[in-house]
Amino acid sequence: MRDNYILKNSLKQLFSLFGLIAIIIISSILSPRFLKIENLITILRQSSILLILSLGLTGVVLTGGIDLSISAIAAFVGCTIAQLLKSGMSIPLVFGIGLIVGGVIGIFNGILVGKLKMPPFVATYGMMMVVNGLSLIMMQGAVIYGLPKKFTWLGVGYMGSIPIPVVLAFLVSLFFIILFRKTVFGAELYILGANKTAARYSSIPVDKNLILIYGISGLTAGFAGIILTARLDAAEVAMTDVFGLQTVAAVVIGGTSLLGGEGGAFGTVIGALILTIVVNIMNLTGISSFFQPIVMGVVIIFTVFIDVVSKRRQ
Amino acid sequence: MEPILSVRGLSKSFPGVQALDGVNFDLYPGEVHIIVGENGAGKSTLTKCILGAYIPEKGEIYFNGERVEFKHSRDAIEKGISAVYQEFNLVPYLDVAHNIFFNREYMSKIPGIIDKKKMHNEAKKILESLNVDYINTATKVKDLDVAEKQMVEIAKALSTNPKIIVFDEPTAPLSSREVDAFFKKINQLKESGIAVIYISHRMHEFEFIGDRITVLRDGKYIGTVNIGDVSDDELVEMMVGRSVSQIYTRTENKYSKEALRVENLFDKKGNVIDASLYVRKGEIVGLAGLVGAGRTELVRLVFGIDKIEKGSIFVNGEKVIPKSPTHMMKLGVGLLPEDRKEQGLALSLPVALNIVMVSLRQLFKKYFINKKKTEQISNKYIKELNIVTPSVNSIVKYLSGGNQQKVVIAKWLLPDPDIIIFDEPTRGIDVGAKMEIYGLMDKLASAGKAILMISSELQEVIGLSDRFYILYEGRIVSESKKGELSEQEIGMKMLAGR
Helix, strand or coil: CCCEHHHHHHHHHHHHHHHHHHHHHHHHHHCCCCCCHHHHHHHHHHHHHHHHHHHHHHHHHHCCCCCCCHHHHHHHHHHHHHHHHHCCCCHHHHHHHHHHHHHHHHHHHHHHHHHCCCCHHHHHHHHHHHHHHHHHHHHCCCCEECCCHHHHHHHHCEECCEEHHHHHHHHHHHHHHHHHHHEHHHHHHHHHHHCHHHHHHCCCCHHHHHHHHHHHHHHHHHHHHHHHHHHHCEECHHHHHHHCCHHHHHHHHCCCCCCCCCCCHHHHHHHHHHHHHHHHHHHHCCCCCCCHHHHHHHHHHHHHHHHHHHHHHC | CCCCEEEEEEEEEECCEEEEEEEEEEECCCCEEEEECCCCCCHHHHHHHHCCCCCCCEEEEEECCEEECCCCHHHHHHHCEEEECCCCCCCCCCEHHHHHCCCCCCECCCCCCECHHHHHHHHHHHHHHCCCCCCCCCCEHHHCCHHHHHHHHHHHHHCCCCCEEEEECCCCCCCHHHHHHHHHHHHHHHHCCCEEEEECCCHHHHHHHCCEEEEEECCEEEEEEECCCCCHHHHHHHHHCCCCCCCCCCCCCCCCCEEEEEEEEEECCCCCCCEEEEEECCCEEEEEECCCCCHHHHHHHHCCCCCEEEEEEEECCEEECCCCHHHHHHCCEEEECCCHHHHHCCCCCEHHHHHCCCCHHHHCCCCECCHHHHHHHHHHHHHHCCCCCCCCCEEHHHCCHHHHHHHHHHHHHCCCCCEEEEECCCCCCCHHHHHHHHHHHHHHHHCCCEEEEECCCHHHHHHHCCEEEEEECCEEEEEEECCCCCHHHHHHHHHHCC
16 A cells, blocks of 8 residues: 555545544534534635635645745735725726735745745745735734725625635635646646656756746735635734644645645645634633634644654554 | 574565565675675565564574574674665764764763764774775765765774674765775775675676675575676576576667767866767767766756856757756757656656656646546556556655666656667666666667767676767767777776876
């Protein structure tokens, strides 16, 4: 089994899936309210922004990199479009600008990592600070609220009984699953993560691919920022602080290796759901929010522990 | 004389493989005993049993006539058995002296403090005895080149004053000067009564150091012979189990027009100086020279990995300035790199994805991958090149060296380049796989491909090339047709440039 790639990879995702099912079973025992439709929809809605952010990051992690700037990009895009909407610009135009701003910042990350060969951790950490600073200057400490109804529909509207952010997160998930699994670019990301030198010797355009995937990560972060702004009907510099490094946790819990070359988007969906359910069940059972970070930390350490142990076995 | 180590009827199996099957082996003090066999023959498994890294299922091991059962490699080290493995076991951020005495540091009177002076002095002594005192004991290991690292590994193994020492392909990363010094050291060890187990594929080395050779095949003991009693061909026959009429067979080809021409090429670092050469379609052209003569640097320029400083490159008559491997691949140039693990393969990915790696963008023009097509194509090459793998989805890491190399070859046959550069195509692989690769190169030349081959094995260059160049310190010092130069003349040009 250890030498069959397909089997090994699907088993790994299966493990994450089992983890998710186990948490669902435990949660339904802990609280009768957990399995209520309204609560399940709440969970999906709460996980949607984290999921979208984490999906973009997944591609970067597949190449063996990391993008610490996505939360900052999401906040910056959120603040930018809120300002533009307030100035009366049309919604589609603002939407487009938001995506472009996110994408361009991501491409800068890609140039630092791909062309200038900087370590992704340092490059994107620096970018995070710069983007945060830009948000601070732009906002001058203000909170913008009262955005057009047509815009906030993206965050609070429903399609039937499904919240719009859930529909969007579903579509973005589908997009990334296909991108990683079914396209040439996706295959090249895995190869890059497994061995960059071999990728280069194999005539794969390593630099271009890196720039593109960091660009996609930035663009996705921008998209998440837009949806979050619509959902909050407000924008401020600290709007994405709640996510912290939960994005990285969602990716890792989903079975994508931080070393690159292994994992996928489906795992990240599971990872984001696990993280959201853990918070949800703590709220339902009335566990003090002071304890919540500890539980989250233990969940993250435990999943990675399982992964490391199963690797050592091999 | 009593053997210091005696192995009787040793067996060990892994899921699906009988790695060792009733193997016998005797080692006498003051002897260099070479173990040969194809990859997967059981050489490493045997030595790992002797070293206590594996526990055998059947059979006995006697050390100085006394039955021993090693449970752990510590047990073997305590008895005085030490080893230099193919992979480095050094700590990059510690200095040379500390690496040599790692875990056995000399302590000063103050508890917990290392006696640095003593450690460096002792390290220096060992390095001097190895004739490599140019290695500074205070240098961090990460700043050493591969050959120097290997010498540090050897020094580390010697520092325990072992009675038995195991070398696994020790000369692979060494230049010829270092190999000479290393052989001298082995002969010294021999004289002082130390027994050496030596695993190697390099048959031309055996006569300089070896006393006896034990041949393994498919985990079975085939025989032990004295060096000098058998010819190379007989030895190969024992290893592969079939007769070797001719290792290097070449078909007579008609050369057509020039595919690759290099004129007055310089690189930016002075490793390639004023190099000119050409390769015609249907021709195998060799590039001989010592490690560091600039051979790899030269082909890296041609393939667009490094930038050229001056000079011209022509592909099929058109002048090009190589921008990147992507660029050169599109022009019909392929390069099989010298280090298949670092440069050739994505080890953690499946065979199929490795085979289509270069051709992804050609095969799937519409951006979407067709998994079925990928597997069909891969299966075709697995059959054609006789790649031994459980399936197309098996992870490349678990294939043997020879089969890994064939995956690299398949990867470059798939886009069907006109010009194929082989950099050390048979390094570290067994005789059987070597012969298959030679046959394949011959077939490619017959099919009108232009082949440029770098090899450190002189026999390979002489046997396979229609024409070959010799590089010495970055310059091409000789061009000759097959059979024009004697081995001595070639050796002289490689070593002294004239």
